[in-house]
Amino acid sequence: MKAALVRSRIYSEVKMLIPHPVLGLRDATEFIYLGAARLIDRPDPSAPDAEAAFCDYVYLRDNPAGAHRELWFHEHGDHSWLVVTRDTITHEILGAELAQDVALARKRSVK
Amino acid sequence: MRFSGFRVLSEALKGHSGWKPLWRNPDPQPFYDYVIVGGGGHGLATAYYLAKTFRQSRIAVLEKGWLGSGNVGRNTTVIRSNYLLPGNGPFYEFSLKLWEGLEQELNFNSMVSQRGVIYLFHSDWQRDAYRRRANSMALAGADARLLSREDLKAMLPFLNYDNARFPIHGGFMQPRAGTARHDAVAWGYARGADMYGVDLIQNCEVTGFRIVDGKIRGVETSRGFIGASKVGVAVAGSSSRVMAMAGMRLPIESHVLQAFVTEGLKPIIPGVIMFGAGHFYISQSDKGGLVFCGEVDGYNSYAQRGNLPMVEDVCEGAMAVMPMIGRVRLLRQWGGVMDMSMDGSPIIDRTGIEGLYFNGGWCVGGFKATPASGHAFAHLLATDTPHETARAYRLDRFARGYLIDESGAGAQPNLQ
Ligand SMILES: Cc1cc2nc3c(=O)[nH]c(=O)nc-3n(C[C@H](O)[C@H](O)[C@H](O)COP(=O)(O)OP(=O)(O)OC[C@H]3O[C@@H](n4cnc5c(N)ncnc54)[C@H](O)[C@@H]3O)c2cc1C
Secondary structure, eight states: OHHHHHHHHHHHHHTOEEEETTTEEEEGGGSEEEEEGGGGSOOOTTSTTHHHHHHHHHHOBOOOSSEEEEEEEOTTTTOOEEEEEEETTTOOEEEEEEHHHHHHHTTOOOO | OOOOHHHHHHHHHTTTOOOOOSSOOOOOOSEEEEEEEOOSHHHHHHHHHHHHHSOOOOEEEEOSSSTTOSGGGTSOOEEOOOOOSTTTHHHHHHHHHHHHTHHHHHTSOOOOBOOOEEEEEOSHHHHHHHHHHHHHHHHTTOOOEEEEHHHHHHHOTTSOTTOSSSOOOEEEEETTOEEOOHHHHHHHHHHHHHHTTOEEEOSOOEEEEEEETTEEEEEEETTEEEEEEEEEEOOTTOHHHHHHTTTOOBSEEEEEEEEEEEEEOSSOOOSEEEEGGGTEEEEEOTTSEEEEEEEEEEEEOOOSSOOHHHHHHHHHHHHHHOGGGGGSOEEEEEEEEEEEETTSOOEEEEOSSBTEEEEEOOGGGOSTTHHHHHHHHHHHHHHSSOOGGGTTOOTTHHHHTOOOOTTOOOSOGGGO
16 A cells, blocks of 8 residues: 555656546546636626636636646547646645536536 | 955965854844745845845844755746846846846855857747747847747757747847856855844744734844834745745745756857747756756755656657757756745835835746846845836735736646
């Protein structure tokens, strides 16, 4: 178990393998990166503060050093969007979920 | 201690026993008029121009590591002013003019070499775009010319002109652009600032800001509290982390950019060659090593090292445009953390906190900006008004819709 953990850490540092929830370990080069997973939370355009909320949504970023939840699109695979949790200091990948599941869990409708 | 030919000769005769350290190593004072956070090129240049041009008294630069340990010592040293947009053109041309006088100004050899920068084009529309850029440069007072395929072949016979996908149709050149010795730029500004009495304090990490009633009072550091009337932050690559300590979120993501150096060769590449279509650019250092680079790795990172896929991508670009490079051995490779802004252009501005100023978002191109950035930031800190060439670099330009989207990539930092 310990050996397996160490090995997966080495793989993820050198090759950045993403544990796709459906397809298993996939090379990160199969994916296209979009940015922070907060981009799922698109503001309501009819809200009174929509202008400020959209400026925040489009331009401002937390950009943390450490664990970061982010969106990766499986361009060279099944065209799913994943929410990948990754350490921005070590590049270690800590987990991956289908973005659809994440959005549904927040009771949001997904197109 | 001034450098001169005479000094070098006399030291040679005395066995080089008379050279002194280039700057003092003082302990922090309890209070300064101006504290600059970050001892990179921009922070050191800011302190230098602040002390010199604006004749201000108590100034300190706080650096968490050693001076020049950040991107100023990690970049591929290209300096140029071939920008298209009105917000950028005059600023970078101002910077290039400062580069041209830098060695005399600082009495320090920063090896500024105007060897020319050439962008290759591969289609009619690219040629038209570069012609437009050349015209816009002329309006900003910069130099540019277009080169035909034959001109290029005479200058750079080793390129792969008949690449099936990207045949080379010609080039767009800025003859006054070139390279500079990056470490020496930091050292020259550091020495200059020290000579004007600036305290350069190394191994001093800023860990927080003391803000009372919306006004800055000083900074918390690994060496204790340091009081200040005004604090200017220039910490490229760490901008989001440092400004978060003042409660700010920035239009910035951190991405890694890698650089490569080969074994030393005889002179083969006269200037800098940019192969945008293949994400690759290259020059040759004065020591003979080929220095080259590509795109950012493309996802948030503070690792200061890149990953293998981008190494492959850059080397593929190299092989596509310059097949002879395949026979050269690679000596070193490294990565630096870039603060990629959402429109690819920098920010030099006040913040919502009185006395706190921000300089950052330099993306992959801030080295060339070092002199102008220092000048403009010093101007802002001293006078509270933006320098005339840096008026467009406002923090609120995103909210107001005045983006300076030089590469036309929108709010997508990994594409800038
Ligand atoms: C591989 C690569 C190639 C590049 N090529 C070019 C090029 O050819 N041309 C070009 O124009 N640009 C280039 N760049 C970009 C350029 O290097 C940067 O935009 C520019 O150097 C950034 O400004 P700086 O020099 O002040 O930053 P830095 O040298 O990074 O200075 C920031 C300093 O702040 C310090 N710091 C951070 N946090 C704290 C804290 N909390 N307290 C105290 N100090 C702190 C850091 O230690 C660092 O020394 C390249 C960058 C890289 C990585």
